[in-house]
Amino acid sequence: MRYFIQFSLILLLIQSSYAGTIEAKAFISSEQQKRYQDLIEDIRCPVCQGQSIGDSNSGLALDLREQVRKMILNNNTNDEIYSFMVQRYGDFVIFKPPIKPATYMLWFAPFLFLFICLFILFRSISSRPKIEKTN
Numbered sequence: 001m002r003y004f005i006q007f008s009l010i011l012l013l014i015q016s017s018y019a020g021t022i023e024a025k026a027f028i029s030s031e032q033q034k035r036y037q038d039l040i041e042d043i044r045c046p047v048c049q050g051q052s053i054g055d056s057n058s059g060l061a062l063d064l065r066e067q068v069r070k071m072i073l074n075n076n077t078n079d080e081i082y083s084f085m086v087q088r089y090g091d092f093v094i095f096k097p098p099i100k101p102a103t104y105m106l107w108f109a110p111f112l113f114l115f116i117c118l119f120i121l122f123r124s125i126s127s128r129p130k131i132e133k134t135n
Contacts (some may be wrong), residue, residue, distance in 0.1 A: 032072050039081060041098070046089045067093050 027033045040054035045061045053061040091097040
């Protein structure tokens, strides 16, 4: 029983260290709150790379969330907010970057890779010798 209590206490201590912070941001309307949530989920954290600024706890993500909040309160449009972020951090900062010559490989490389794999698969299947069944 003693080991169970010790194990339970350790689990409680570990769990508290992974607890996230809850941010309370003041907005004029619920529409602004929704825009804020949508924007911070669509903007990638430049530090964490795999997370949005809404999911990241890095210092830069906190600053970017605050910047997005200020821009929403100043009645900036979503396009203005996106262009502000792209000017400072490049197309990488948006989870859905625009299709332009600099991002062609990003958009079309998966399809090219799939085409090459299907081509190789087709060639290997068609060049395999046929096995005749004898009964």
